[in-house]
Amino acid sequence: MSMAGLSTPINGALRRVPSWVVYLAGLIPLAWVVYLTFTGGIGVDPVKGIEHRLGKIALWFLVGGLAITPARRWLGLNLIRYRRAIGLLAFFYIALHLSAWAVLDMGMLWSQALADLVKRRYLLLGISAFILLIPLAATSNNASIRKLGRNWRRLHWLVYPAVMLGVVHYLLQMKVISTEGWLWLTAVLALLGLRLVPRSR
Amino acid sequence: LAKINAAPSKYSTDAAPNTLKDITNYNNFYEFGWDKTDPAAHAGQLVTDPWSIEIDGMVDKPGNYALDDILKPVTLEQRIYRFRCVEAWSMVVPWIGFELADLLNRVGVQPGAKYVAMQTLLRPSQMPGQKQGGIDWPYVEGLRIDEAMNPLTILATGLYDEEMPNQNGAPIRLIVPWKYGFKSIKSIVKISLTDKMPRTTWNQLQPREYGFYANVNPKVDHPRWSQATERRVGAGLFAGREPTLMFNGYEDEVASLYTGMDLRKNY
Numbered sequence: 001m002s003m004a005g006l007s008t009p010i011n012g013a014l015r016r017v018p019s020w021v022v023y024l025a026g027l028i029p030l031a032w033v034v035y036l037t038f039t040g041g042i043g044v045d046p047v048k049g050i051e052h053r054l055g056k057i058a059l060w061f062l063v064g065g066l067a068i069t070p071a072r073r074w075l076g077l078n079l080i081r082y083r084r085a086i087g088l089l090a091f092f093y094i095a096l097h098l099s100a101w102a103v104l105d106m107g108m109l110w111s112q113a114l115a116d117l118v119k120r121r122y123l124l125l126g127i128s129a130f131i132l133l134i135p136l137a138a139t140s141n142n143a144s145i146r147k148l149g150r151n152w153r154r155l156h157w158l159v160y161p162a163v164m165l166g167v168v169h170y171l172l173q174m175k176v177i178s179t180e181g182w183l184w185l186t187a188v189l190a191l192l193g194l195r196l197v198p199r200s201r
Numbered sequence: 202l203a204k205i206n207a208a209p210s211k212y213s214t215d216a217a218p219n220t221l222k223d224i225t226n227y228n229n230f231y232e233f234g235w236d237k238t239d240p241a242a243h244a245g246q247l248v249t250d251p252w253s254i255e256i257d258g259m260v261d262k263p264g265n266y267a268l269d270d271i272l273k274p275v276t277l278e279q280r281i282y283r284f285r286c287v288e289a290w291s292m293v294v295p296w297i298g299f300e301l302a303d304l305l306n307r308v309g310v311q312p313g314a315k316y317v318a319m320q321t322l323l324r325p326s327q328m329p330g331q332k333q334g335g336i337d338w339p340y341v342e343g344l345r346i347d348e349a350m351n352p353l354t355i356l357a358t359g360l361y362d363e364e365m366p367n368q369n370g371a372p373i374r375l376i377v378p379w380k381y382g383f384k385s386i387k388s389i390v391k392i393s394l395t396d397k398m399p400r401t402t403w404n405q406l407q408p409r410e411y412g413f414y415a416n417v418n419p420k421v422d423h424p425r426w427s428q429a430t431e432r433r434v435g436a437g438l439f440a441g442r443e444p445t446l447m448f449n450g451y452e453d454e455v456a457s458l459y460t461g462m463d464l465r466k467n468y
Contacts, residue, residue: 037438043238044227045290045434105432107441112427120425173425175288176335176406178235 007076014079022082026089029057030096047104054097059170059184061090062163066191074194084140087159091137094130094166122172129165132158160195163188204362205277207297212353213281214450219292221361223435228368229286230387231336232321232328239330240368247327247388249372258318258393261309268372272358274307275299280355280376285417285449287381291431296376297365298357302350310346310394317349318342318399319375320391336402342386343399343413344377345458353378353454356389379451381415412468416459417449421468 033053036042042049065086071077106113117123136156139145145152167188171181218224230240252268277297285291305317323339325331331338348354357376358365365371370387377384383403393399403411410424419429430442448455459467 044223045237045432046438047432048237048290050438104438107430107432109430109442112429112442116427119422119427122425174235176231176235178335179333 007078011076011078019082019085022085023089026061026085026092029053029060030093033057047100051097051100051105054093054100055170058090058093058097059166061086061093062159062166063184063187063191065090065159066163066188070191070194088137088140091133094133098127098130122169125165125172126169129162129169132162132165136162160192164192205297205359205364207277207279207359207362210278210280212454213279213295214283214293216281216283216293218281218295218361219435221363223292224294224360225366225368227292227434229288229382230330230368230370232330232338232340232388233368234330243329244367244371247322247324247367247371249367249388252372252390254373254389255391256308256393257391258395259311259314260305260394261311263308271304271373275303277358278355280357280378282353282376282378283446283449283451284378284382285431285445287383287411287415287423287428289423289426289428289431289445290434291445292434295361296355296357297359297362298355298376300352301354301356301375302352304356304392305349305394313396314394315346315396316394316399317344317346318391318393318395319344319386319389320393321386322388322390336406339390340386340402341399342375342384342401344384345398346394347458348377348455351455351458353451379417379448379455381411381417383411384415414459414464414467416455416464416468417445418447418464418468419445420447421465 033042033050036053037046037050042053065083068079068083068086071079102108102110102113106116117127136158139148139152139155148155167184171177171185174181226241227237228240229237230244233240233243253265254268254271255265257263277299279295279297281293281295283291284294301317319342321340322328323331325338344354355376356373357370358373360366360369365374370385373389374387375385375389384401398413401411401413403415404413417428422428428445431445432442433440446452
């Protein structure tokens with residue numbers, strides 16, 4: 001079956017899935033983390049376990065969000081109507097990841113946390129990614145799209161540097177960058193690179 | 202397996218040790234993988250019997266010593282030590298072992314020897330992490346001779362009355378409680394006495410981040426995080442952080458080793 005032949009029934013089926021289902025399904029990873037925390041499955045160090053898992057989930061949503069446009073262009077798979085949900089879920093998990101760092105990991109030692117933020121490159125990259133995403137999350141509603149017009153699209157290009165900062169933040173916190181780390185970076189670079197492929201008309 | 206009856210030690214801390222589960226399921230032992238849980242998952246395949254340690258360099262009696270022969274004359278002690286990882290987490294571990302000085306005195310350290318270099322087993326067939334790049338295997342570490350001779354420095358062969366679990370560095374590993382954990386090299390197969398500062402794995406990988414001395418020091422930050430505080434593993438989700446102690450709380454015993462040294466430069 002051709003790509004288009006396969007994507008047509010999938011697109012048809014997806015049209016019947018309302019986006020609230022995506023929001024709800026997006027909470028499953030959180031439920032999983034909570035479940036692991038209460039059953040001890042989160043590991044010997046629950047603080048790092050929670051913090052790192054939330055960060056990794058956020059990365060999945062960020063990369064998933066980046067994959068939506070190329071998936072439509074090259075696979076004919078239309079997930080555009082779920083992009084807002086995916087993006088907001090990514091933001092939600094980044095906010096949780098950041099809270100886990102500040103509250104559980106840093107133990108709300110605000111002065112040390114702030115000093116670390118400024119001094120440590122990987123933390124600076126992480127917090128920058130979060131800050132870049134704040135206006136995006138804030139304008140993820142129909143009223144903003146109408147009001148901002150063409151500027152809405154321009155504003156949301158910020159997602160590209162944000163994901164880049166996020167993935168580099170993930171790599172730099174490792175003592176030695178692992179194979180998995182390089183795979184994540186490759187995936188992000190590939191998804192960003194695909195946007196540079198000119199459209200042939 | 203018979204329980205090891207190790208004698209108590211005046212060097213033990215009063216702090217409550219972490220559980221065996223904590224100590225055996227949260228390990229940095231990159232020979233078995235990058236995650237803290239990888240050693241527990243993959244170290245079971247490591248064969249630690251027979252085991253021998255090659256002792257060479259500036260010693261009177263160099264040779265390849267079987268582990269049994271090394272252990273025969275020693276009296277095992279329990280040393281409950283604070284353990285501080287360079288990643289700013291900590292545990293309390295009831296090690297079983299004997300002073301490294303015991304062994305070094307037995308093999309006879311020659312007067313010119315200034316350093317002790319140590320090496321971990323290189324056996325990729327049983328240590329899957331060694332098939333990955335990133336680190337120039339085998340893992341190597343080292344101490345200055347006075348650090349090696351300090352009574353706090355032990356070779357550990359067990360913990361919690363049991364033989365050393367594989368993921369913690371079986372069958373024999375170094376413990377230097379006033380230094381960051383990566384100095385305490387695991388699964389030792391070679392000890393060399395030398396007059397030159399030996400190369401050490403993490404220092405070679407990231408010289409800016411990991412020095413030769415690697416003394417626990419709350420005033421000297423790691424380039425990527427503060428060392429002023431630490432998280433005690435097992436203390437609970439909302440336990441927060443506790444202040445890190447100079448030389449990990451062993452200042453009285455070891456500060457004199459570094460008199461006159463700039464610990465900011467010699468980190």
